[in-house]
Amino acid sequence: MFSAVRTSIRASSAAVGAAAQRMGMSTIGSGASHKARTPRLRKLKRAVYGAALGSLGYTGWLMYRNRNPAEQKPFDPSKKTLVLLGTGWGSTTVLKNLDTENFNVVVVSPRNYFLFTPLLPSCTVGTIENRSIMEPVRLLMRHKSREVRFYEAECTDIDAQNKELTLERRVDADGNQVPAGQGETTKISYDYLVVGVGGTVNTFGTPGVEQHACFLKEMGDARKIRRRLMDSIESASFDDISQAERDRLLHMVVVGGGPTGIEYAGELHDFLVDDLTQWYPELADRVRITLVEALPNVLPAFDKKLIDYTQSTFKENKITILTRTMVKEVKEKSFIVQNPDGSRSEIPYGLLVWATGIKSQPVVDNIRAQFGAAQSNRRGLLVDEYLRVKGASGVWALGDCALSGYAPLAQVAAQQGKWLSRNLNRLAVQNTDDPKADLFALIEKNCRQFKYSSQGSLAYIGSEKAIADLPFFNRNITAGGIATFWFWKSAYLSELFSLRNATLVASDWIKRFFFGRDISRE
Numbered sequence: 001m002f003s004a005v006r007t008s009i010r011a012s013s014a015a016v017g018a019a020a021q022r023m024g025m026s027t028i029g030s031g032a033s034h035k036a037r038t039p040r041l042r043k044l045k046r047a048v049y050g051a052a053l054g055s056l057g058y059t060g061w062l063m064y065r066n067r068n069p070a071e072q073k074p075f076d077p078s079k080k081t082l083v084l085l086g087t088g089w090g091s092t093t094v095l096k097n098l099d100t101e102n103f104n105v106v107v108v109s110p111r112n113y114f115l116f117t118p119l120l121p122s123c124t125v126g127t128i129e130n131r132s133i134m135e136p137v138r139l140l141m142r143h144k145s146r147e148v149r150f151y152e153a154e155c156t157d158i159d160a161q162n163k164e165l166t167l168e169r170r171v172d173a174d175g176n177q178v179p180a181g182q183g184e185t186t187k188i189s190y191d192y193l194v195v196g197v198g199g200t201v202n203t204f205g206t207p208g209v210e211q212h213a214c215f216l217k218e219m220g221d222a223r224k225i226r227r228r229l230m231d232s233i234e235s236a237s238f239d240d241i242s243q244a245e246r247d248r249l250l251h252m253v254v255v256g257g258g259p260t261g262i263e264y265a266g267e268l269h270d271f272l273v274d275d276l277t278q279w280y281p282e283l284a285d286r287v288r289i290t291l292v293e294a295l296p297n298v299l300p301a302f303d304k305k306l307i308d309y310t311q312s313t314f315k316e317n318k319i320t321i322l323t324r325t326m327v328k329e330v331k332e333k334s335f336i337v338q339n340p341d342g343s344r345s346e347i348p349y350g351l352l353v354w355a356t357g358i359k360s361q362p363v364v365d366n367i368r369a370q371f372g373a374a375q376s377n378r379r380g381l382l383v384d385e386y387l388r389v390k391g392a393s394g395v396w397a398l399g400d401c402a403l404s405g406y407a408p409l410a411q412v413a414a415q416q417g418k419w420l421s422r423n424l425n426r427l428a429v430q431n432t433d434d435p436k437a438d439l440f441a442l443i444e445k446n447c448r449q450f451k452y453s454s455q456g457s458l459a460y461i462g463s464e465k466a467i468a469d470l471p472f473f474n475r476n477i478t479a480g481g482i483a484t485f486w487f488w489k490s491a492y493l494s495e496l497f498s499l500r501n502a503t504l505v506a507s508d509w510i511k512r513f514f515f516g517r518d519i520s521r522e
Contacts, residue, residue: 062499073146075104078435080191083165085155087114087137089410090398091196093417100146102428106188107150108167112137115219116496117410119505121264123222125271126517130219132504135497155363160370160392163190192394192440195381199358199400199408208330213354216260225353230521232350236283248333249350250287255327256355257293259459262310264353265291266462269317275517290320292327292337302457306467309480313461358408364401377403385449387416394440396420406452415452423447458488
């Protein structure tokens with residue numbers, strides 16, 4: 001009997017073994033596979049740890065290098081002097097990418113920082129703190145191989161024939177601002193000049209705008225909007241005012257349906273929903289937001305689907321959009337509009353933000369006047385395909401002040417700055433043996449023309465939603481919603497000029513999530 005049992009067991013074992021072989025498995029193979037997977041998991045784990053430690057080490061090195069710049073070489077009399085006017089997108093990008101071994105570089109600007117303007121609307125309501133999007137220019141200057149000089153002054157005159165600039169310091173010895181024309185003046189010479197002074201707000205000659213409206217162009221504008229916003233809200237909380245006056249104070253108006261106006265209206269809505277409802281519950285329901293646009297649609301440069309999505313989102317958020325409506329006059333407490341039917345009406349407001357187009361700076365008008373027929377366009381400086389100012393010698397223009405055939409966008413100015421600095425570096429190296437070589441003339445013979453490559457358009461529309469119009473091969477991809485909002489955040493973080501600014505902005509977003517916005521009046 002036992003013999004029969006053993007025979008049966010052996011037969012069963014043989015059958016199981018044969019089945020396992022047919023299935024490509026074995027008990028020994030299974031164990032070997034498990035042992036093989038274990039080293040792979042260990043290697044992956046080590047790779048992750050190594051990458052994390054490497055990232056931390058690199059971040060630490062960047063922080064150390066930022067705080068401990070190397071010694072710089074002094075000005076070299078044998079080098080040509082390159083003056084950068086302005087600290088906007090174009091000029092600052094040139095400074096960041098320029099090899100100062102080849103030039104004596106001088107920066108002239110009335111402000112000593114670069115401003116990341118796409119996030120400026122967020123500063124008006126405390127979503128982001130002001131200094132988080134301000135990059136001190138001296139941090140960039142101090143890390144260049146050769147000394148870079150900086151003059152905090154306004155360029156009031158350019159003598160293009162003698163290559164001389166007149167600078168006016170608008171701050172007295174006590175640090176107080178002085179009116180234009182009353183500050184101390186000085187003159188400096190240049191061999192090459194890069195004009196990147198941007199533009200100023202275009203009021204289109206509308207009466208009362210300069211006196212009563214708030215602009216959204218500089219950091220001082222954001223501070224002014226924040227103060228006036230909180231003043232209107234606090235004034236509306238008094239018991240001894242009429243309901244009509246309270247409604248006026250709580251009516252916030254944005255003029256201009258471009259990306260800046262849309263983003264400010266979105267940020268204002270978030271401030272109302274996230275913060276005012278908690279700290280001013282008796283006023284929050286009375287706050288009204290109105291956006292006024294003279295064109296048939298807001299965001300005219302975006303895809304039609306994104307325009308419709310933005311308008312529907314604004315409707316859900318109870319933001320009124322008045323299209324085909326032109327502002328004719330701004331008064332202290334009301335503004336007059338021309339309606340689509342041609343009639344006029346007067347609308348009371350507590351805060352009015354003017355976020356329309358731009359016009360040229362006075363110094364640009366001065367340059368243009370020196371070259372007559374070569375500079376016939378009053379909107380800015382006409383430049384050729386190499387960004388050279390037409391009619392001038394040794395002068396380039398970038399960004400909003402240059403009429404290059406492209407829209408006045410930050411990414412246009414940044415690409416122009418990279419193109420110019422790259423070619424100046426290359427030409428300077430090629431002509432090392434000829435210090436008198438005219439790079440202004442050589443750039444046409446040795447460099448390709450500037451070509452703008454659109455990286456797409458982004459805009460925040462409130463309620464943690466954003467829209468994106470992005471190029472993809474020969475067509476555009478459009479998207480809108482919460483996922484696009486996170487893409488908007490990551491894109492702007494990557495575009496900030498330094499690790500310092502990216503860290504500050506990210507921490508501001510985290511603080512706002514946990515603690516809300518600061519509602520104190522500065």
